Amino acid sequence: MAEIRFAAGAPHAPGLIGLMQTAPGPIKDVVAHTYRSLGAAIASSEIDVLIIFANDHLANSRIRAYPDFLIGMAAEHSGPYEWFKPWIGCRDYTVKGAPDVAAALFNGMTRRGIRMFAQNENLKFDDNISVPVLLTDIEGSGVPIVPVLQNCTVPPIPDQHRCYAVGQALGDFIRNDLPADMRVGLLGSGGLSHEPGGSRYYFIDEDFDRWFLDLVASGDHDRLLRELTLEKMEAAGSSGTAELLAWVVVLGAIGPRPGKSFGYAAHREFKCGVGAVQWDMDANQPKLCAAAE
Amino acid sequence: MGLEKFDPSLATHDLVQDLKWSPALRDEFAVNEAGVLDRYPLRQDERYAIETRDFRTLYDIGLHPYLGGQLARLIFGNEAGKGATVAVNKLVESLQGKGPVR
Numbered sequence: 001m002a003e004i005r006f007a008a009g010a011p012h013a014p015g016l017i018g019l020m021q022t023a024p025g026p027i028k029d030v031v032a033h034t035y036r037s038l039g040a041a042i043a044s045s046e047i048d049v050l051i052i053f054a055n056d057h058l059a060n061s062r063i064r065a066y067p068d069f070l071i072g073m074a075a076e077h078s079g080p081y082e083w084f085k086p087w088i089g090c091r092d093y094t095v096k097g098a099p100d101v102a103a104a105l106f107n108g109m110t111r112r113g114i115r116m117f118a119q120n121e122n123l124k125f126d127d128n129i130s131v132p133v134l135l136t137d138i139e140g141s142g143v144p145i146v147p148v149l150q151n152c153t154v155p156p157i158p159d160q161h162r163c164y165a166v167g168q169a170l171g172d173f174i175r176n177d178l179p180a181d182m183r184v185g186l187l188g189s190g191g192l193s194h195e196p197g198g199s200r201y202y203f204i205d206e207d208f209d210r211w212f213l214d215l216v217a218s219g220d221h222d223r224l225l226r227e228l229t230l231e232k233m234e235a236a237g238s239s240g241t242a243e244l245l246a247w248v249v250v251l252g253a254i255g256p257r258p259g260k261s262f263g264y265a266a267h268r269e270f271k272c273g274v275g276a277v278q279w280d281m282d283a284n285q286p287k288l289c290a291a292a293e
Numbered sequence: 294m295g296l297e298k299f300d301p302s303l304a305t306h307d308l309v310q311d312l313k314w315s316p317a318l319r320d321e322f323a324v325n326e327a328g329v330l331d332r333y334p335l336r337q338d339e340r341y342a343i344e345t346r347d348f349r350t351l352y353d354i355g356l357h358p359y360l361g362g363q364l365a366r367l368i369f370g371n372e373a374g375k376g377a378t379v380a381v382n383k384l385v386e387s388l389q390g391k392g393p394v395r
Contacts, residue, residue, distance in 0.1 A: 018373025197362025199388035238295035
């Protein structure tokens, strides 16, 4: 049985690269500590592949033909897409893909009743994949990735219950379809509170962010699914905060378990709250194994 | 102001997608905006709102806010800390009541 050896959720705000010079020292320290810690955890977990779920941000598909989940099946993934490069303020990068895992994911989710779409071509990446890849040095680690870009903003948006169910199917796929000795990492890329394109563009909902980080670190998934509604996320930042649904997919895959936060930072120029959680993949193992049997 | 007025049938959505996907179209938009707009089945009020940089009206008739933010960057600038900041400020100014920010 393949196993999930790394699981985390982290923001991908473009300002974390292009506007970092505007942040005061303590904010910079939180950001640096967060992404260095995640990068070190990815490297030390010795994973064979990292599957990244992230908001597509309307980067790849027409708004009237919009997939809820789009898998990148390329052998290499390069980014950012040219128009997003000056906006993020980042360099170009290329990371290895995992076409076999991507194809197995597409087929495995289809068999489990989850409609996903998949493309062989390099997907258009904006901050969604570019920021975590660059800040955690996935390129340097050599870990192949499978990007899965999801609909977090075009109504009807798959809600927390649907995304958790997708995550449960993802976990079942990893345990039962992938090679027995494979070690898998999962990253939910997105959040925290922000309202890109909205009248509250500079709004950061610190109360929501701290509530969310504490909740997902607690491992209480019943409460998460009860309280993390689309309405609550929209109130904390329309068209942006709901990309925390990428974290919910990861949580569905790993099941209830505690996590650790790396601190929290709110800086107006980032236009987004910043905080990440890494979940303890060695916790609750007996219960999970029993459930899997 | 969220997604409650979202109307996916607006042609402005396609305009924004095409502009961000095509450097050649962006170059043309910069020197001949009217010629580019002519190719899209824009409603009269929709086109006038684009021409006058009236994001408030575009949102009221159904433009998705995420693409509205990108339209602002396509018009006012897309570089971190420079044009992109101008674009955010112009957009917010329009949405918070000013309307046209040409």
